[in-house]
Amino acid sequence: MNLKEIAARKAAEFVEDGMIVGLGTGSTAYYFVEALGERMKKEGLNIVGVTTSHATAKQAEALGIPLKSINEVASVDLTVDGADEVDRNGQGIKGGGGALLYEKVVATYSKTYVWIIDESKEKEYLGAFPLPIEVVPYxxxxxxxxxxxxxxxxxxxxxxxxxxxxxxxxxxIIDCHMDKIQDPITLANELDHLTGVVEHGLFINMVNAIVVGTERDGAVVVQNTNKHK
Structure with a gap:
């Protein structure tokens, strides 16, 4: 079992019967959705999924996970998604899979938001991974x-x-290769106010906890103290 799958399977344990669950997009989130499908078959787990991309919707449907859109639910109990890079302060870059807008929408309406990553995604500073910025064509x-x-x-x-x-x-999507983002909070605010920018991949003070797949200790759960109250 690889480190992504170790983290994903740990996060799947957080899901409780009757929950509305946000399903992320990407290679790590894929394992989480697969684990949920297994729990539904083995345990009779009863959940409703809210997906963040067409690709995840297709995967969930194949596993028999009932789906609703974000417009059809008042809120999401728990959303689990991957991240491309996470810094020491629990800030992250997402959007490598191109679903950053829908991912941020679902995260915004989630009571609990969890990232699943392998330990290679942990960085001192953000920026080694290119920052995706989603823009309108015009x-x-x-x-x-x-x-x-x-x-x-x-x-x-x-x-x-x-x-x-x-x-x-x-x-x-415009990917920006900045190597090191000194102040992600200020940059996120600047991008938020640029006309034509729909969304960006800086997820600031959003995540409640991060599940890290590690070689030495398996899945390690890190609580994020910078989450907005």
Whole structure:
């Protein structure tokens, strides 16, 4: 069992009968959804899933997990998702899979929000992983040039065949290669106020706990004291 799966299976233990569960997107979240499907079969676990991407919805449906959209629920009891990078303060970068907008929407309406990662994702500072910024197509070139001027080293997210990647919401993604983000809170605030930016991959003070898959200790649960009250 790899470290991602170890973390994911630990997080699946947090799910209780009757919960509305947010299902994340990406390679680590995939294992979490699989583990939930197993619990439903073995234990008769009764849950409703709220997915963060078309890909996760397809996986959940194949496992027989009943689904509702975020518009159909008042709130989500627990959301479990992966993260691309997490710093010492519990701040993270997400969006490597291109689902950052839907992931942040579901996280915002979740009572408890948990990340599952392997220990390689733990960093002193954010930025080694490129920061995804989701933008509307109209005016996107202007934003790209702005990021160039700011020294953010932007590149367009593209598909394997070289076309511009399009998110489930119909937007483009600009990945910014900054190596080290000195002040993620200030940067997130700046991006929040840029016209044409739909969302960005900085998840600030959002996560309640982080489950880390480690070689030495297996799954380690870290509570995040910076979570918004």
């Amino acid at each position: 005016g996107s070139e202007r934003l790209f040039q702005l990021f160039v001027e700011k020294g953010m080293e932007p590149t367009w997210r593209k598909t394997e065949d070289g076309k511009l990647f399009v998110t489930d919401g119909g937007h483009f």
